Amino acid sequence: MTCPYCGIRAETHNFLTPGQFKYLRAYFEVLAQATASDRDGQYVIDMDEVADAAGKEGAKPKFYYAEQSQQNNYSCTACGVSNDILGRYGYCATCGTHNGLSELKKEIKAIRERMNATEHYQSAVKDVVSAFDSYVRHISRQLAVRIPMTGRRREEWKRKGGFKFQVQRVNNDAAA
Numbered sequence: 001m002t003c004p005y006c007g008i009r010a011e012t013h014n015f016l017t018p019g020q021f022k023y024l025r026a027y028f029e030v031l032a033q034a035t036a037s038d039r040d041g042q043y044v045i046d047m048d049e050v051a052d053a054a055g056k057e058g059a060k061p062k063f064y065y066a067e068q069s070q071q072n073n074y075s076c077t078a079c080g081v082s083n084d085i086l087g088r089y090g091y092c093a094t095c096g097t098h099n100g101l102s103e104l105k106k107e108i109k110a111i112r113e114r115m116n117a118t119e120h121y122q123s124a125v126k127d128v129v130s131a132f133d134s135y136v137r138h139i140s141r142q143l144a145v146r147i148p149m150t151g152r153r154r155e156e157w158k159r160k161g162g163f164k165f166q167v168q169r170v171n172n173d174a175a176a
Contacts, residue, residue, distance in 0.1 A: 004083060004090035077102045089138045100135050107131040
């Protein structure tokens, strides 16, 4: 899998959410009880209990887990897989393709449609430049994190780009 925010690739289990870990822990507890038991029989995680608890206030079963939608649900242009991320830009969790160019094209198309409908050309130009600037800043941040730089060069990037970034140490084995 690929982290949708930084693009680092790693095994799937490295990307589990706390809710998913909670569900898996409950599942493996039932599995451990079943395998340790001297009695034959069925051991069940009652999914009806999960369904009954959904949408209700109060205590949920310890194995209850519900996905939460994020801000940007998009389909990857390279592989077609649906991704749901915070923010506009990110990487496809499946194939690692960055969505920046497709997001920029989508925004330019919306601006063009708005311009054709309202004939507000000046605001359309400003909006296109702003969209392009946002995309380039994002790409610049990604490059700044991935490219080794001297302290002087890093400070120059910060000054010119007007943004803050942190250098992340990447485990080359995990990123491969």
